[in-house]
Amino acid sequence: MKSDVTLKGKLGIVLKSGMVLMKSYISVKDQVKILKTCRNLGLGSGGFYQPGYRDGAKLHLKMMCLGKNWDPQTSEYGDYRLIDGAKPPMIPPEFLQLVEKAIRDSHDLLAQDSKGINPEKILPWMSPNICLVNFYSENGRLGLHQDKDESEVSLREGLPVVSFSIGDSADFLYGDQRDVDKADKILLESGDVLIFGGSSRHIFHGVTAIHPNTVPKLLSEETNLRPGRLNLTFRQS
Template structure:
């Protein structure tokens, strides 16, 4: 269901414990983007395989003590980049501060993520409905930061069959969910072709979690 005919400027409650913070990341975007570019030079995004044996349409990299990984056996977290065997680089202070501030805005105090998944979407790539369930502590929220091309974020409920709200995310938007909605289904519709002044023909999403 489409709930929004225009991009809001104030926080929007999506569900119990879930909030859309339009433009929240824009003030720190120049430094954030500089850190992200440097990271991707050392840890380029790669198309990992799903346990069903198919390459993901979205390319991924990670920051933090734990990086999200996928292979023919399972999804999970690893302290090392499977492509290079090198440890993931630390999450830069600007991103840690943004995550903590966004979480606090949504009612979650003292959020300190140990994992930052970087998803790079080319045009037509997407993320199917799924739940974040590979973490050990579900009391901690998830903070999602959008950069570059716009995308439709689908936010559902506790069951895959629940109706989804279609959230038109733009560059700099942040979504935070936790508490009662921590394990709600969510996904990203196929990204439409376009060009953004910062990221070019890509949408980049940062997903910050407390993995372990």
């Protein structure tokens, strides 16, 4: 199931049940604020680092956790980062407000497409207490995986993941199996918001390529953003 709907003049795409892409949703002005906030937080305690797995392999990205720390070696959330004991910064209130607005607007989009079904049954509400901030360089990528380290209740109820894209565009794969050849692909551009929850909460997804020199000109001028993509994913533990 894939259908296009519009809300307040902006394009929304229902990719499948519980999965909505809102194109150019975040204004360039707000993107600048988000980027500058993440940059400032990333330079402090609990800021950006390159995470790795138990076997020593490093992820092809830089990461910072807000609210709670996620450890790729244990696949668990905690109050402190194991590698250095740093406490993650809190999620800025303006980020939470934008997430709430995005979910509310996604419900309005689904109401146009759901044939009378309550949108909250398709895409539940959530109150994020976790945000993973990933920065992908031009060579960055992330293999197909599921976001499944949240609580049993969160996963069972299908509480959504809300993803902000800022900077260069990226190829995003998603599907019901961990099979690149069977996955669908969409282009995530700066300002896009992707939400997946409900029956789509357990999709496999990943980033296969970053497209250089695709960052909006005004965003680049206002922030001096280095080549790459900043991705914020919000979820409730």
